[in-house]
Amino acid sequence: GHYIPAISHKIYLENKKANGLTIHLEGVAIGNGMTHPEEQYKWYPLMAFNSSTAPSRVSEKEYKEMLDAVPGCVEAIRKCNKAGGIPCTKAFFQCNRALFTPYQSKDLNPYDMRQKCEHPPLCYDFS
Structure with missing residues (x-):
């Protein structure tokens, strides 16, 4: 699981900037992840x-x-x-x-x- 945590964190950080566009993200799931x-x-x-x-x-x-x-x-x-x-x-x-x-x-x-x-x-x- 390299990508899902990194992408989720990036969305979270960008949403905090509140530059108009936000992505409503309540959670993510990794199916059969390579952790x-x-x-x-x-x-x-x-x-x-x-x-x-x-x-x-x-x-x-x-x-x-x-x-x-x-x-x-x-x-x-x-x-x-x-x-x-x-x-x-x-x-x-x-x-x-x-x-x-x-x-x-x-x-x-x-x-x-x-x-x-x-x-x-x-x-x-x-x-």
Whole structure:
């Protein structure tokens, strides 16, 4: 959760200036937020291979490759946390390519591992 708190705070500060335009904001919600990527990404391999709620969603080979990618992903996130900007973009792509793509490539629902993604890209019909 980098963006929602920052955007909410910016709206709050701008509303305090009262320059005519205000945005009525009573609260915000983060659905399935990435609040601690350094910790969360570490668990993607195990969740995809040995979830307690769904069958294995990646092969043993993919699982081992994902595990091997965790240290590099975590290091990339640490660089992002120190510097921001381009290191964050690099971390995002590095971690997702190695730790999310093996699962995502199977057209599975990222919000419910028991299901296929029936309505890509968000998996639900919002019409």
